Amino acid sequence: MATLEAFKTDEKAWWCPGCGDFGVLSALQKALADLDLEPEKVALVAGIGCSGKIGNYINSYNLHVTHGRTLPAALGVKLANPSLTVIAAGGDGDAFAIGMSHFAHAVRRNPDITYIVMDNHIYGLTKGQNSPTSDPGAKSKATPWGNVEQPVRPLSLALSAGATFVAQGFSGNPRQLTAIIEEAIRHKGFSYVNAISPCVTFNRVNTYDFYRKSLVNLEEDPEYRTNDRAWALRKLLETDELVTGIIYRDDETLSFEERLPGFLEAKPAAQRTLEELEAEKARVRQLIESYR
Ligand SMILES: Cc1ncc(C[n+]2csc(CCOP(=O)(O)OP(=O)(O)O)c2C)c(N)n1
Numbered sequence: 001m002a003t004l005e006a007f008k009t010d011e012k013a014w015w016c017p018g019c020g021d022f023g024v025l026s027a028l029q030k031a032l033a034d035l036d037l038e039p040e041k042v043a044l045v046a047g048i049g050c051s052g053k054i055g056n057y058i059n060s061y062n063l064h065v066t067h068g069r070t071l072p073a074a075l076g077v078k079l080a081n082p083s084l085t086v087i088a089a090g091g092d093g094d095a096f097a098i099g100m101s102h103f104a105h106a107v108r109r110n111p112d113i114t115y116i117v118m119d120n121h122i123y124g125l126t127k128g129q130n131s132p133t134s135d136p137g138a139k140s141k142a143t144p145w146g147n148v149e150q151p152v153r154p155l156s157l158a159l160s161a162g163a164t165f166v167a168q169g170f171s172g173n174p175r176q177l178t179a180i181i182e183e184a185i186r187h188k189g190f191s192y193v194n195a196i197s198p199c200v201t202f203n204r205v206n207t208y209d210f211y212r213k214s215l216v217n218l219e220e221d222p223e224y225r226t227n228d229r230a231w232a233l234r235k236l237l238e239t240d241e242l243v244t245g246i247i248y249r250d251d252e253t254l255s256f257e258e259r260l261p262g263f264l265e266a267k268p269a270a271q272r273t274l275e276e277l278e279a280e281k282a283r284v285r286q287l288i289e290s291y292r
Pocket residue numbers: 048049050051052067090091092093094095098118120122123124125126131
């Protein structure tokens with residue numbers, strides 16, 4: 001039985017004291033332990049950003065990839081070894097600026113990956129420029145007259161792109177965030193968790209206090225249900241996405257792996273011998289030659 005300790009590393013967390021990423025880290029570690037997973041059965045793929053450091057603090061396989069490329073790398077890991085629990089994690093800049101197209105395509109493919117975006121509405125690592133989720137009018141050194149762009153709305157975007165699991169948690173409410181992450185990992189398909197994670201150093205507007213006052217727990221809505229995409233979209237529009245809880249889930253749609261013909265019956269790449277992999281390499285070379 002895995003313990004919480006099993007998912008910790010010796011490395012001291014580098015984040016500023018009070019950073020929301022601490023809450024996301026402990027929620028994820030607790031979820032992995034609660035689900036009784038073993039560290040060697042978990043692969044964490046993280047992008048560049050303060051949030052991307054999360055992989056250094058979780059004892060599991062850890063791939064720290066180039067900025068914005070968490071999802072294609074995570075898909076590669078999942079396809080090479082579908083027996084692994086694959087978690088992708090990163091910031092809102094990583095996900096919705098440079099990584100935007102990967103997000104839309106991952107959603108529509110529905111691989112069995114959990115994607116946690118630590119959303120602080122800012123670029124933390126590069127010292128406080130606006131990100132695609134920054135509020136209209138938000139001031140930063142790069143936008144001294146205020147943000148003139150409309151923000152990306154991650155939850156509505158995921159829902160309208162066909163996501164099969166969409167949720168939002170808050171690092172100031174680790175109990176709910178842990179429960180959401182557990183369900184996201186249990187979900188067989190692409191699960192999107194927007195984890196509101198305040199940047200205490202560069203974002204003085206989207207603070208813990210702001211969220212404590214503004215967030216509405218959708219699960220307490222008398223009309224709450226998780227199987228109605230249109231209801232979920234309407235709620236998100238009405239509340240400006242200031243909600244928490246599991247917003248939508250569809251456990252019927254098959255995952256990408258389940259829909260790939262013959263894929264699940266074949267031996268995973270991770271378990272093939274060098275000779276078998278060499279033979280495959282030769283087949284790929286032949287294919288490339290055939291296009292010349
Ligand atoms: C290809 C590339 N472009 C830009 C950068 C610079 N860069 C590093 S982190 C980052 C954004 C960080 O913001 P976010 O993803 O929201 O993460 P946070 O630091 O807020 O957790 C940028 C633009 C980079 N490392 N690589």
